[in-house]
Amino acid sequence: MNELNNANALNPGESQRFHKQERNAFLRLYEIFGIYFVAVILLFVGVFVNTNFFTADNFLNVLRNIALLGIASCGMAFVVYIGKWCDLSLPSYMALSGTVAIACLPFGFVPALICGVLAGMAIGAMNGLVVGWLNANPILWTLAVVYFMEGFMRFTWSNNQIYPDQVLESRGLDTTAADHFLAIFQTDILSIPLIVVVMILMFVLCHLVLTRTRFGLFAKYVGSSLEAAKSSGVNVKLIVLYSFLATAFCGSIAGIFITSLNKLGVFYLGQGYDFKSVTAVVIGGMMQSGGRGSMIGVFGGVLVIGLLSNIMNFIGINTFQQDIITGSIFILVVGFHQYQLRSQGKDYA
C-alpha cells in the first residue's frame, strides 16, 4: 500500500511543474493580451512622434484604415483557429461578393448585398467541403481556387470593371440603389464610420461565437488536435465546413466595403488581403498550429498594424519602408511567442 500512497502524493517533479503553471498565470494573460503591450508601447511612441497623434480624430482615422483588414482578419482567424493554416482564397471571396453585389443591384439594394455575401459563401462552402471531407491541403487547394476564381471572374465580366450606376442605367433603372451602394463606405453612425462599427460588431460577434457557442468550443478542439477531436465525438468535417463558411462570410462583408470604397467591382479587389490578414492573425497570437489565441488577440494584431502604419505615416516613412518594419516586427513577435511557448513546455506541435 505504501507505493500506492506515494504515487498519489504529489511527487517532487510534479509539484515543480505545478508551481511553474501557477507562476505562468500571468503568462496566460499575456497569451490573450500580449499584443496589447506592443500596442501600448506604440501609443507612447506615437505621442512623442506627433502632437496630433493622441486625438480622437486620429484614432478614428486609424480605426477606419484598419477596418477592412480587421473584418478580413476576423474571417481568416477561423481557418487559422481550427489549424487549417490559412485561406488564400480570401481575396476571391472579397472580389466575388463585391462584384456580384453590383451585378445584382437591379434586384434592389438589400437583395444585392445578400446575393453578394451568398456568392462569397458559396466559394467558402466549396473550400470547406473539399478541405473537410477529403482532407485536402488547405494552402494548395485555396491557392488553386484563387487561380480559377480569378479566371472565372475575368471571363464572366470579360476583364472589365463594372460600375454600379452603369449596371442600373443599362437596364434603364433608377440609380438610387447604386447611390446607396456607393454610400456604404461613406456612411457615418454618430460620426463613427459605418465600417468601423461593423468591424467592432464583427469582432464582438466572432469572439462570442468562438467562446460561447458549441461551434466555437469544437473549433478549439479541432484546432488543438484533429484526431483527438474526432475521437471525442466531434464532427470534424462539419466544423471545418463551418469555419470556411465563417471566413467566407467575413471576407464577403469586407468585399462589399472594399467594392463600395473603390466604386467599382473587379476581379483584383482584395488582392493582398490574404497574406496581410494572416500576418495580423498571427501577430495577434493565433499560431498556425491551431486552437490557440483569441479574437481579442486578433483585434490587437490588427490594431498594432494600424498604429504602426499611422505612426510611420506621421514620421514620413513611405509604404515600402513600412513593409520592412512591419515584416520585422511580425517575425520578432512570432519568434518571441514561439520562444515563450517552448519555455512553458507547451510546444507540442
Added chain:
Amino acid sequence: MSKERISLRMKRVTKAFPGTLAVDGVDFDVRQGEVHALLGENGAGKSTLMKMLAGSFADYTGEIQINGESVSLHTPSEAIENGIGMIYQELSLARPITIAENVLVGRLPKKNFLMLDKKKMREETLKILESVGLELDPFTFVEDISPHEAQLVEIAKVMSHNPSILVMDEPTSSLSRQEVEKLFHIIDDLKAKGLAIVYISHHLPEIFRVADRFTVMRDGKKIATGDISDVTASDIVNMMVGKSMTEFYKKRASEVESKKALVVEHITREGFFHDLSFHAYKGEILGIVGLAGAGRSEMARSMVGIDPMDSGRIEINGKVLKLGSYSRAIKAGMVYLSEDRKNDGLFLRLSVKENVLAAKVTDFCNCGIYSKRHEGKTVRSMIEKLYIQPPNPNVGVGNLSGGNQQKVLLGKWLACTPDIIILDEPSRGVDVGAKSIIHDVIIELADMGKTVILLTSDLPEMVGLADRVMVLKEGHMIGSMEKAQLTEESILLAANGEGI
C-alpha cells in the same frame, strides 16, 4: 557461466527527465552470445535505458562499458561506432524512400568521388536483405511494402552495421506467427555468432522461447536479474507488478444483471474484422482478448463510429444504433477510450478542464449556446473521483505524468455518464497508483450497472477484472471464456488460438 565474456556493462546509470528519474542507478550487463530479456511494465524505464545505449541522450550519469572498455554514448553515431544496433518498436524507416536508401542511410556507396554507385547499392542491399530472408527489389519504396516486410527491413538495416550488441524493442508486434518463428531462427543464428542481444517484449511466451537471462525493471530501478530457467511466468509478472495480484482488485459488490445492454450482430469491416457477434449484460465487465493485430481496437473504433463499418447491427439497451457517427453513439450511451492517448486521446495543448469537458460540450449547450454553469462542478467531481494530480483544472495536460493523463482521459468519458464504456488499454504506461485507481473506477462502474468492455493486453488486469472474455484472433471471434476459466495462461493460449 561467469567465465563468459561480458559484452555490455552499464554501471549505476541514471537519466533524469524534468520531474522524474526515468532510470535510477541501474546496473545492467549482457554477456556475449546470450539473449537477455529486459522486462517491466510500460513506463518502468526499459525504453529509456535502451535509448541511453543508442546514444539518444547527451546527458546521463554512470558508466557504460563495451567489451571491458569504458565508452561515451552521447550521439547516435557514437553508438553505431561502438557496435550497438537498435531495432525500435515504431518503425524508423522513411516511407517515401526506397529500401536501399533506408538500409544504407548515412553510408551510401560512392564512385568517382561524388556519384552514388547504384549497382553497388543494389548488391549491398540484396545481401543485407538476404540475411533476414527477404526477397524484395532494393529500389522499392518502403510505403509500397507490407508492415511485416518493413519490420524485417528494419532488422536487416540494423544488422547491416554488424553490431556486437543488438537491442530489440518489441520486434514482433507487427509480425504474424510464422514470421515470428522466422525471426527467432534469425536470433538463434545471431546468438551462435556471438552477439549480445537485449530483447524487450511483453509476450512472456516469447521470452521463455528466446531468452537466456532476464532483468526486471520497475519505476526506473532494477528489481531482479537471473537465469530464465530459474523462474516461471508468474514470478516474472510478480516482479514486474511488485505485489501479488490479489491486492489490486476490489471485490465486486453486485452481480452481473441478466438484462442485455449491448447486442452486436455480424459486424464486418472488410480486411479488418469479419462477422463478429457478441453481447454484453448490464453490470458486466466483458474482456476482449487478442494478440496485437487481432483487430480489437479496429472493432471498437468502428463500433462507435470513428472508423467506417461495412455491415452489421448494434443494439444498445434494445434500441438499434444508427452506425457511422460517434456523436450519435455517445448520445446513445456508448463511448470509447482510445488506445493511443497522446495521438487521438488527449488534447495535449489544452488544460485538464478543457480535456474533461471535450465530450460534454454538446450536453452543456442550449440551441448551440454554451453554458458554463455546470462545467466547474463536473470537472471538480472528476478531479476528486480520479485523484488527478495536481488538482488544478487549469494545468496543461501535456505537463502531467502518464498516469494522470490517463485519468484525465478516463474522466472525459466518465463525465458523459455512459451506459457502455469501451476501454482500450486503460492502464498502459501508467504508474501503479493510477492503475489501481483506474481499476477501482472500472469495478465501480460495473457495480453501478454499467457495461464495461475491456480491451487490454495486460493479462493480470484481464484476469482480475473481467467477468467473461471473448477471444479475437486475426479478425475473427474464436470463442469465449467464463470467469472461472480465466487464468493468465488460459488467456494467452486462447489468444493464440489454442485451448478453447
Added chain:
Amino acid sequence: MHKKNISFFQLLDKNRALAMLIIAVLFFWIHPGARNFMTVYNMTTILKGASLSGICAVGFTLIFIIGQIDLSIGSVLMLSGMLTIGLQPALGWTLSAIVGVLSGIAVGLVNGLLVSKVKINSFIVTLGTMIIVRGLMHLYCDGGAKSVDDFAIADWLEMQVLGVFTPMTLITIGIVALFAFILMLTRYGRGFFMVGGNAETAWLAGLKRDQYIIVGFIICDGLAAVGGAVFAMSLASSTANAILGTKTLMQVIAAIIIGGTLMTGGKGSIIKSFIAVLFLVTVNNGFGCFGFGFEVQIFVNGLILALVVLYEAYTLYKRELLRGQRPYLLEELERSNS
C-alpha cells in the same frame, strides 16, 4: 528476387507531368485552331517562358522535399532582378548579377536560421521575409522601374542556338540538370530526402537536419535570385510590379504539386517539376494560340491545380482508410465469395 508489380495506372501517375505535357503538346499540335503552335518561334517562346519558373521550381522542389515551404521566392527574385539592373551601370553585368544572387543567398540564410534555430514555422518565417524583401526591393527602386541601355546581354540571352534553344533556356536546363544530378545521384543530395521523409531516422543516421534546412533555403532563395537576375537581364529592365513575384510563386507551387512532389516532404523530383512548368507554360501558350485571353489561361491553370490537389487528397484519403487492413482477411473474403 521479385519486383513489385506496378500497374499501368501507377506508372502513369508517377509520370503524370510528362503525360500531361505530351497530351497538351499533341492536342495543340493537331488542333486546327492553334496553327501557330508548332513553329520554331513558338517553341522558343515556350522554353523561354518556362525559364524563370523553371529555375525557381528547382529550389522550391528541394524545399518541399525537406518538408518546408518558402513564400519569399517571389520577392527574392524581384529584388535580385532589380539589383542586377540597378547596379549594372556601376559594376557591370557580372558583378551586379553576383550581388543579386548574393542577396538571395542572404535571404535564404535568414530563412534557414529562423526555421531551424528559432524553430518558427517556415510558412510564417517566409511570409515575414516575403514582406520585408518586397519592402527592400521597393526601397531600392523607389517603387518605380529600372532599366539599362546595354542590350547586348539581352540579345545574347535571346539568340537562337541549336534550333529552339536560346542561351537562357540552356542556362535553365543546365541548372535543372545540375541540381537533379546532385539530388538524385549524390550522397548529400539523398540526405535531403531522408531529412524530409523521416527526421528521426535521419538524425539517428547522423544527418544534421538543421544544416540541411539552412542549405535548402540558401539553395532555394539563391536559385530564385539567379532566376530573377537572368530574367531581368533578358529584359534589360525590371519593374517593381509585385505581380511578377506572386504569379511566379503560384505557378511554381502548382508545377511542383503537378510534378508529384509531396508537401509533407521526402518525395519529389526536380525534373518532373520542370516538366510540369513546361506543361503549364505550354497550356497557357496553346490557349494563347487559340486566341483566348489571359482569363482562360489562368482559369485552366487553376482548374488543373485544383484537380491535382483533389486527386492527391482523394488517394491519400483512400489510403488512410485502408491503412492497417490485413491482406489475409481480404484473401479469405475472396475465397468465401467465390
